[in-house]
Amino acid sequence: MSFPPRYRTPRARSRVEAAGAESRAKAVRAAIELFSTAGYRGTSIALVAEKADLSQSGLLHHFPNKAALLAAVLEHREAEDGRFLAGTDDRPPLGWAAFDALTSLVARNSTRPELVGLFVRLSAEATESGHPAHAWLLDHYTSTRNWLTDAIRDGQQRGEIHPDAPVAVLVRLTIATLDGLQQQWLLDTGGTDMVADFTTFVSGLRTQWDVK
Amino acid sequence: MSFPPRYRTPRARSRVEAAGAESRAKAVRAAIELFSTAGYRGTSIALVAEKADLSQSGLLHHFPNKAALLAAVLEHREAEDGRFLAGTDDRPPLGWAAFDALTSLVARNSTRPELVGLFVRLSAEATESGHPAHAWLLDHYTSTRNWLTDAIRDGQQRGEIHPDAPVAVLVRLTIATLDGLQQQWLLDTGGTDMVADFTTFVSGLRTQWDVK
DNA sequence: GTCTATATTTTGATAGAC
DNA sequence: GTCTATCAAAATATAGAC
Numbered sequence: 001m002s003f004p005p006r007y008r009t010p011r012a013r014s015r016v017e018a019a020g021a022e023s024r025a026k027a028v029r030a031a032i033e034l035f036s037t038a039g040y041r042g043t044s045i046a047l048v049a050e051k052a053d054l055s056q057s058g059l060l061h062h063f064p065n066k067a068a069l070l071a072a073v074l075e076h077r078e079a080e081d082g083r084f085l086a087g088t089d090d091r092p093p094l095g096w097a098a099f100d101a102l103t104s105l106v107a108r109n110s111t112r113p114e115l116v117g118l119f120v121r122l123s124a125e126a127t128e129s130g131h132p133a134h135a136w137l138l139d140h141y142t143s144t145r146n147w148l149t150d151a152i153r154d155g156q157q158r159g160e161i162h163p164d165a166p167v168a169v170l171v172r173l174t175i176a177t178l179d180g181l182q183q184q185w186l187l188d189t190g191g192t193d194m195v196a197d198f199t200t201f202v203s204g205l206r207t208q209w210d211v212k
Numbered sequence: 213m214s215f216p217p218r219y220r221t222p223r224a225r226s227r228v229e230a231a232g233a234e235s236r237a238k239a240v241r242a243a244i245e246l247f248s249t250a251g252y253r254g255t256s257i258a259l260v261a262e263k264a265d266l267s268q269s270g271l272l273h274h275f276p277n278k279a280a281l282l283a284a285v286l287e288h289r290e291a292e293d294g295r296f297l298a299g300t301d302d303r304p305p306l307g308w309a310a311f312d313a314l315t316s317l318v319a320r321n322s323t324r325p326e327l328v329g330l331f332v333r334l335s336a337e338a339t340e341s342g343h344p345a346h347a348w349l350l351d352h353y354t355s356t357r358n359w360l361t362d363a364i365r366d367g368q369q370r371g372e373i374h375p376d377a378p379v380a381v382l383v384r385l386t387i388a389t390l391d392g393l394q395q396q397w398l399l400d401t402g403g404t405d406m407v408a409d410f411t412t413f414v415s416g417l418r419t420q421w422d423v424k
Numbered sequence: 425g426t427c428t429a430t431a432t433t434t435t436g437a438t439a440g441a442c
Numbered sequence: 443g444t445c446t447a448t449c450a451a452a453a454t455a456t457a458g459a460c
Contacts, residue, residue: 023443037340041253044435057438058444066436117339124336127329127398128249141399169412172396172404179395180388186339187353192384200381208416235425256453269456270426278454 024062024072027052031073036117039125040070040133067132074122074136077115084108095155096210098148099202102178106198109182116182123179145171165209177201236274236284239264243285248329251337252282252345279344286334286348289327296320307367308422310360311386311414318390318410328394335391357383377421389413 030051034043045066049059063069084105093101109116126133148171155161181194242263246255257278261271275281296317305313321328338345360383367373393406 039251039253039337039340041251042337042340045437046435055445056436057446060437061443061445064437120339121336123395124333125251125254127332127395128251128254137399141396166412169409172393172409173389173413176389176392176396176409177385178392180390180392181384183335183339183391184353184384184388187349197381197384197388200378201385204416204420208419257455258453267427268454269428272455273425273427276455 023052023054023058027054027059027062027069028072028076031069032076032118033114035070035073036114036121039121040066040131041125045069070132071136073118074133077118080115092147092151094151095158095160096206098151098155099174099205102148102174103195103198103202106178106181107195110185110194113186117186120179120182120186141175144175148174159211162209162211170205170209174201174205235264235266235270239266239271239274239281240284240288243281244288244330245326247282247285248326248333251333252278252343253337257281282344283348285330286345289330292327304359304363306363307370307372308418310363310367311417314360314386314390315407315410315414318393319407321394322397322406325398329398332391332394332398353387356387360386371423374421374423382417382421386413386417 027048031043031048034048034051045059046056048069049056052059059069063072084101092098122133123137125131126137128134131137149167152161152165152167152170156163156165156167177198181192181197185192185194239260243255243260246260246263257271258268260281261268264271271281275284296313304310334345335349337343338349340346343349361379364373364377364379364382368375368377368379389410393404393409397404397406
């Protein structure tokens with residue numbers, strides 16, 4: 001984990017605590033909205049506070065500083081993702097099914113421009129090694145890459161994906177496609193269909209590396 | 213053009229003008245370096261000035277404001293690109309040759325992390341409609357898309373690329389791949405080989421859509 | 425063309441009352 | 443938990459001397 005959890009594990013709350021938690025959650029939502037359009041650097045905590053109907057100090061009561069707010073945002077995002085890719089089952093999708101799961105993820109993302117914006121902007125910002133989300137970003141890419149690598153390898157072992165498929169390259173290309181499509185989708189005035197495009201990409205992979 | 217040119221067209225300069233132009237160019241170079249790591253929003257003009265061995269006001273003598281500095285940076289980038297994709301010939305590469313030209317571009321980029329960083333960061337920042345580089349970014353994507361679209365269509369007409377190839381989708385996927393690989397390349401500690409990955413992508417396209 | 429000095433705003437953060 | 447008041451630092455920009 002790149003950021004230590006600042007939420008306590010859920011438990012029964014007194015009424016006062018519940019009110020506080022609500023403000024906090026409101027602040028996180030506001031931060032997501034603003035970070036996703038102006039980025040982390042581009043949004044002031046004052047603006048987040050305003051959007052959350054709090055004073056600046058009221059906001060800073062919940063987070064020691066701006067970086068902590070970002071940490072909470074990232075945490076929330078991961079939680080909302082809720083291990084989406086793990087599938088509704090307990091078992092993660094493997095082989096080509098992993099690509100289907102990714103397609104579902106794209107479909108879901110295309111209804112959530114805020115989350116896409118958040119990710120695209122933070123990904124670019126946090127490439128810098130000093131950025132407060134740098135560790136998170138590294139972790140995100142590493143785990144995504146590992147997950148997809150394992151899925152493809154499993155497909156090869158089960159004779160579903162061709163053994164000659166260059167796994168590492170395909171993993172990087174797939175992730176690149178996902179990221180790049182999001183970038184274009186954000187920029188476009190609604191013209192591009194991420195799902196259709198990614199589907200085409202996947203079917204290209206299949207025609208080349210499917211064992212049939 | 214999204215930004216009006218602020219450089220005059222080259223001509224003979226007096227010695228005083230030459231000194232001024234040198235400071236200006238130095239500032240642009242410094243700005244590129246800083247924008248490419250911390251982004252536009254993340255770098256102050258004071259820092260750019262320092263890196264260019266100028267006072268802040270000395271820098272602002274050449275550019276009315278920060279946005280103008282950014283405009284000069286973008287202009288410089290386009291100039292340095294020097295219509296790289298147009299090829300060394302007078303004629304732009306068409307059909308599969310366009311993808312070879314893109315591969316060359318990737319190879320060139322992989323020796324210039326500053327330019328890649330600049331583009332990746334600005335692309336993400338400038339997705340926002342209020343950003344000073346927003347128009348530039350739109351223009352950049354539009355012209356790239358048009359160029360590649362025309363190249364593929366030409367390949368189809370000459371019987372080099374399969375007529376059933378979904379041109380618009382391939383264009384978006386190719387651009388997405390380029391952008392996404394740059395993102396990963398920036399993040400990585402030197403592990404990924406953009407050129408090799410993109411080459412694999414292109415050969416995938418060829419095996420699927422080449423007319424042979 | 426370049427500098428020093430300064431004005432103005434914005435930002436992140438703290439202190440302390442309620 | 444939330445607010446008002448306040449601070450110190452940083453950032454953009456301008457004025458005017460040289």
